[in-house]
Amino acid sequence: xIPIEYFLTLGAILFGLGLFGVLSRRSAILILMAVELMLxxxxxxxxxxxxxxDTDAFSGLIFALFVITVAAAEVGLALGIVLRxxxxxxxxxxxxxxxxxW
Amino acid sequence: MLKRIxxxxxxxxxxxxxxxxxxxxxxxxxxxxxxxxxxxxISAPEMVFFVAAxxxxxxxxxxxxLPNIVHAALSLTxxxxxxxxxxxLLMSEFLALVQVLVYGGGVVLLLLFGLMMTxxxxxxxxxxxxxxxxxFLLVSLLVGTFITLLLSGDWGNPTAHxxxxxxxxxxxxxxxxxxxxxxxVLLDVAITGALVNVHTATDDLPEESE
Numbered sequence: 001x002i003p004i005e006y007f008l009t010l011g012a013i014l015f016g017l018g019l020f021g022v023l024s025r026r027s028a029i030l031i032l033m034a035v036e037l038m039l040x041x042x043x044x045x046x047x048x049x050x051x052x053x054d055t056d057a058f059s060g061l062i063f064a065l066f067v068i069t070v071a072a073a074e075v076g077l078a079l080g081i082v083l084r085x086x087x088x089x090x091x092x093x094x095x096x097x098x099x100x101x102w
Numbered sequence: 103m104l105k106r107i108x109x110x111x112x113x114x115x116x117x118x119x120x121x122x123x124x125x126x127x128x129x130x131x132x133x134x135x136x137x138x139x140x141x142x143x144i145s146a147p148e149m150v151f152f153v154a155a156x157x158x159x160x161x162x163x164x165x166x167x168l169p170n171i172v173h174a175a176l177s178l179t180x181x182x183x184x185x186x187x188x189x190x191l192l193m194s195e196f197l198a199l200v201q202v203l204v205y206g207g208g209v210v211l212l213l214l215f216g217l218m219m220t221x222x223x224x225x226x227x228x229x230x231x232x233x234x235x236x237x238f239l240l241v242s243l244l245v246g247t248f249i250t251l252l253l254s255g256d257w258g259n260p261t262a263h264x265x266x267x268x269x270x271x272x273x274x275x276x277x278x279x280x281x282x283x284x285x286x287v288l289l290d291v292a293i294t295g296a297l298v299n300v301h302t303a304t305d306d307l308p309e310e311s312e
Contacts (some may be wrong), residue, residue: 005257006155013162015169015216024166037181040185061197061270073292076212083219
């Protein structure tokens with residue numbers, strides 16, 4: 001059997017890589033992709049805990065399902081915003097859309 | 103370096119060179135892993151885990167580091183399919199199916215459509231100082247903390263269990279009925295919001311003559 005630490009470590013690494021992408025990328029769509037990586041890392045942790053430690057209640061599986069659903073909704077909505085931004089400004093670079101930053 | 107590979111121009115050199123590199127690394131690695139399994143050092147599920155983990159981590163690295171935006175999207179697809187394989191190893195077939203359907207199909211397709219519609223170029227050239235050193239420092243601190251903590255924990259020696267589809271559905275639609283409804287409303291609001299957001303942008307275009 002695979003030890004649970006393997007999955008948790010992989011989830012942490014995936015989350016870290018996603019965070020790196022969010023912090024260092026400038027294109028809005030690439031930031032969205034990095035957010036997907038972070039969510040995948042969190043889902044791995046949820047499912048590992050559910051199927052290893054919480055086999056009676058398995059709430060982690062249901063949480064992972066909700067994470068996937070909310071991520072799909074988020075991508076749809078965020079791409080709508082990016083599309084709108086591109087129509088108004090001809091750019092998808094987040095540095096050029098910092099009007100609301102204080 | 104990839105520019106010197108003698109290939110016809112219509113091939114994408116990054117994709118072909120990347121495929122050759124992955125093959126050149128992957129075949130010896132696969133031989134090593136199979137040998138380790140044959141000598142009983144690691145078990146067969148662990149071998150599958152290592153293969154999936156390598157695909158996931160390389161894909162994630164490609165997704166955050168490749169400058170070309172379409173290559174990054176393809177790397178993201180590889181990562182998400184690898185994550186589905188990990189879900190299978192965690193004995194949750196249903197979530198692996200959902201992962202392939204929703205992410206491998208829907209989300210990546212949506213991202214690629216977004217790329218085409220915004221005519222997005224590659225990641226913008228940074229002129230005001232790269233954030234990569236800062237991001238790398240922060241991420242390495244955070245991930246180092248995570249891994250140190252989880253390796254120092256005492257997890258016992260648990261084994262993964264299969265959750266039957268019937269039990270999963272029963273619990274999902276009985277005890278989590280209210281969150282399901284909330285998520286349904288959320289999806290409705292998200293779709294409506296995206297439509298309204300994109301649609302109003304066309305209002306100021308000149309109307310077609312009748």
